[in-house]
Amino acid sequence: MATERQSRALGRLFIYGSLGALAIFYLMPLWVMIVTSLKSLDEIYAGSFIGLPKVVTFEAWAKAWGTACIGTRCEGLRPYFINSISMVIPAVILSSGIGAINGYVLTKWRFKGSNVVFGMLLFGCFLPFQAVLLPMAQVLGWLGLSGSVAGLIMVHTVYGIAFTTLFFRNYFITIPDELTKAAQIDGAGFFRIFFSIMLPAALPIIVVSCIWQFTQIWNDFLFGVSFTAGEGTPITVALNNIVNVTMGRKQYNVDMASAMIAAIPTLVVYVVAGRYFVRGLTAGAVKG
Amino acid sequence: MATLEIDRVKKSYGQMDVLKEVNISVGDGDFLVLLGPSGCGKSTLLNMIAGLEDITSGEIRIAGEAVNDRSPKDRDIAMVFQSYALYPTMTVRQNIEFGMKIRGVPAEERARHTKIAADMLQMAHLLDRRPSQLSGGQRQRVAMGRAIVREPKLFLFDEPLSNLDAKLRVDMRTEIKRLHQRLGTTIVYVTHDQIEAMTLATRIAVMKDGIVQHFGPPQEVYDRPANTYVARFVGSPAMNIIPATLHVGADGRAEAAVSLPSGEARIAGIPLSAATLKGYHGQKVLLGIRPEHFSLSTTGLDTHIDVVEPTGPDTLAVFSMGGTEVIARLEPFAAAAGDRLRLAVKEEKVVLFDAATEARLD
Numbered sequence: 268m269a270t271e272r273q274s275r276a277l278g279r280l281f282i283y284g285s286l287g288a289l290a291i292f293y294l295m296p297l298w299v300m301i302v303t304s305l306k307s308l309d310e311i312y313a314g315s316f317i318g319l320p321k322v323v324t325f326e327a328w329a330k331a332w333g334t335a336c337i338g339t340r341c342e343g344l345r346p347y348f349i350n351s352i353s354m355v356i357p358a359v360i361l362s363s364g365i366g367a368i369n370g371y372v373l374t375k376w377r378f379k380g381s382n383v384v385f386g387m388l389l390f391g392c393f394l395p396f397q398a399v400l401l402p403m404a405q406v407l408g409w410l411g412l413s414g415s416v417a418g419l420i421m422v423h424t425v426y427g428i429a430f431t432t433l434f435f436r437n438y439f440i441t442i443p444d445e446l447t448k449a450a451q452i453d454g455a456g457f458f459r460i461f462f463s464i465m466l467p468a469a470l471p472i473i474v475v476s477c478i479w480q481f482t483q484i485w486n487d488f489l490f491g492v493s494f495t496a497g498e499g500t501p502i503t504v505a506l507n508n509i510v511n512v513t514m515g516r517k518q519y520n521v522d523m524a525s526a527m528i529a530a531i532p533t534l535v536v537y538v539v540a541g542r543y544f545v546r547g548l549t550a551g552a553v554k555g
Numbered sequence: 556m557a558t559l560e561i562d563r564v565k566k567s568y569g570q571m572d573v574l575k576e577v578n579i580s581v582g583d584g585d586f587l588v589l590l591g592p593s594g595c596g597k598s599t600l601l602n603m604i605a606g607l608e609d610i611t612s613g614e615i616r617i618a619g620e621a622v623n624d625r626s627p628k629d630r631d632i633a634m635v636f637q638s639y640a641l642y643p644t645m646t647v648r649q650n651i652e653f654g655m656k657i658r659g660v661p662a663e664e665r666a667r668h669t670k671i672a673a674d675m676l677q678m679a680h681l682l683d684r685r686p687s688q689l690s691g692g693q694r695q696r697v698a699m700g701r702a703i704v705r706e707p708k709l710f711l712f713d714e715p716l717s718n719l720d721a722k723l724r725v726d727m728r729t730e731i732k733r734l735h736q737r738l739g740t741t742i743v744y745v746t747h748d749q750i751e752a753m754t755l756a757t758r759i760a761v762m763k764d765g766i767v768q769h770f771g772p773p774q775e776v777y778d779r780p781a782n783t784y785v786a787r788f789v790g791s792p793a794m795n796i797i798p799a800t801l802h803v804g805a806d807g808r809a810e811a812a813v814s815l816p817s818g819e820a821r822i823a824g825i826p827l828s829a830a831t832l833k834g835y836h837g838q839k840v841l842l843g844i845r846p847e848h849f850s851l852s853t854t855g856l857d858t859h860i861d862v863v864e865p866t867g868p869d870t871l872a873v874f875s876m877g878g879t880e881v882i883a884r885l886e887p888f889a890a891a892a893g894d895r896l897r898l899a900v901k902e903e904k905v906v907l908f909d910a911a912t913e914a915r916l917d
Contacts, residue, residue: 443638443640445638446640446642448605448627448634448636448640449636449701450653451628452605452606452627452634453628453653453654454657454658459657463642464644467644
């Protein structure tokens with residue numbers, strides 16, 4: 268008995284030991300970022316990267332947010348943060364909304380060739396970003412949306428539809444067709460069924476779609492750097508400019524604080540809605 | 556309340572004919588059961604009545620009016636589905652009121668209708684729950700309540716009891732029958748369960764491969780099935796179908812010669828019209844005998860009982876006759892395996908079928 272209990276304890280120790288070691292390994296960069304962003308520049312150049320700051324200062328954060336120079340403009344990340352917010356919110360809502368309607372039509376209102384349409388949409392998921400850069404630039408030019416946040420919203424919406432359609436289609440296919448039939452007999456039309464029955468039942472996948480799209484669009488660099496310039500760029504491009512363009516000593520603390528600021532929204536979204544994310548990805552049929 | 560006429564209705568998907576000219580007509584207040592195995596087209600026909608599937612050709616009339624081109628909501632019907640199809644995010648009350656809300660029924664009237672339906676189905680205490688918090692039987696009741704408040708001309712039921720366990724199925728069956736007696740509304744009910752069909756229907760349409768095999772009152776379908784398929788499908792255990800040879804008996808009536816392990820036996824006095832009998836004299840036919848139409852007798856057929864299956868109220872005795880296995884329903888303890896029993900046949904109940912077409916002979 269005793270030996271068995273001992274060996275089980277040993278096993279536990281091994282499991283938690285390796286889990287802990289791996290967690291520390293993974294969290295190391297975050298740790299470095301946080302402590303560095305809280306140190307003064309002198310302290311960074313004098314001491315180590317990993318240790319705790321001798322004096323905690325939020326100077327670097329304030330500078331990154333409000334006064335750091337990007338190009339000739341010294342307003343910090345604030346305007347670009349706002350750019351990103353005003354891009355990501357409409358783009359997430361539009362792409363998720365269109366994806367939801369697509370998924371609804373592709374499962375509950377099938378038409379001849381609907382599977383082909385779905386197959387082609389799916390193809391969009393595997394299309395590399397680089398492949399659409401030039402044609403997209405052309406289209407944006409025609410539409411007069413070049414270099415604007417509105418143009419980026421359109422690009423991200425179009426690019427996101429493939430993914431959001433896939434999410435919603437695969438979710439709605441688990442909802443029995445009889446539900447739509449019952450609603451038709453009750454007298455509900457296309458949009459009534461969508462808004463009153465399908466969408467309320469799709470909450471988990473709505474969360475998945477929004478988190479996914481938010482993360483993708485917020486973190487996007489390539490479209491941002493390709494289709495916008497100067498004051499119109501999203502925060503990822505601005506971050507790149509802060510980090511890569513410096514005069515004099517490299518301001519590690521400001522760089523780290525900037526990177527944290529750029530990363531916080533996606534972290535917040537995931538922490539707030541993350542449990543729905545996992546639930547939505549693993550959700551099966553809606554039990555009716 | 557309404558009549559329902561299904562007039563030369565066909566359904567095909569491209570080259571495939573799912574329904575091949577269906578003709579069914581039922582009166583006001585009838586309970587029509589579409590009975591058949593899966594894939595026979597019964598659910599397709601129900602969906603066509605509901606307006607959820609297009610009609611390829613022919614006409615469906617509800618209360619004398621053609622409804623082919625009307626959408627489901629304009630057909631004045633209500634439907635109960637196998638999976639109940641309750642809206643998962645709505646409470647029971649919202650589920651029941653959803654249709655009325657869309658039709659613009661004022662709130663007080665909605666509440667009144669909901670209360671009547673809830674009382675009728677004894678589910679007033681469930682109104683504020685969600686479907687996921689209900690048992691299978693309760694969900695079924697809600698689905699029925701949703702149909703009742705519509706006050707339709709026609710109720711459609713699509714295998715409503717298939718998802719319930721055996722005990723509950725019997726209870727709900729009674730409940731549906733009671734509902735029909737109380738409301739008197741015409742009902743179309745799809746099932747593959749012949750007992751449901753027998754217990755509920757005033758008219759049964761037995762279907763196979765998109766063709767109505769037999770359409771008539773339950774007792775007729777049971778007593779005089781149109782062909783051997785219907786004979787085997789309705790009744791449990793099924794009707795025995797036994798190869799035999801038909802003769803004109805000494806009394807001028809039909810007499811069947813059938814082989815038994817102990818030799819040839821004759822069953823005389825089988826009902827058959829003289830004209831048909833003349834044509835089939837000396838021909839091979841199939842005898843249809845229900846298990847309960849065998850009985851112990853001193854002068855009956857000489858049988859060797861092979862297997863005995865007691866069910867409680869009866870004993871099923873299996874023996875060989877005409878080269879096939881035959882089941883007789885006898886009293887408990889009337890037979891034991893290995894017995895030699897003399898069994899009489901109720902000749903007036905015997906049905907004859909053509910050996911080739913397997914259609915009933917009259």
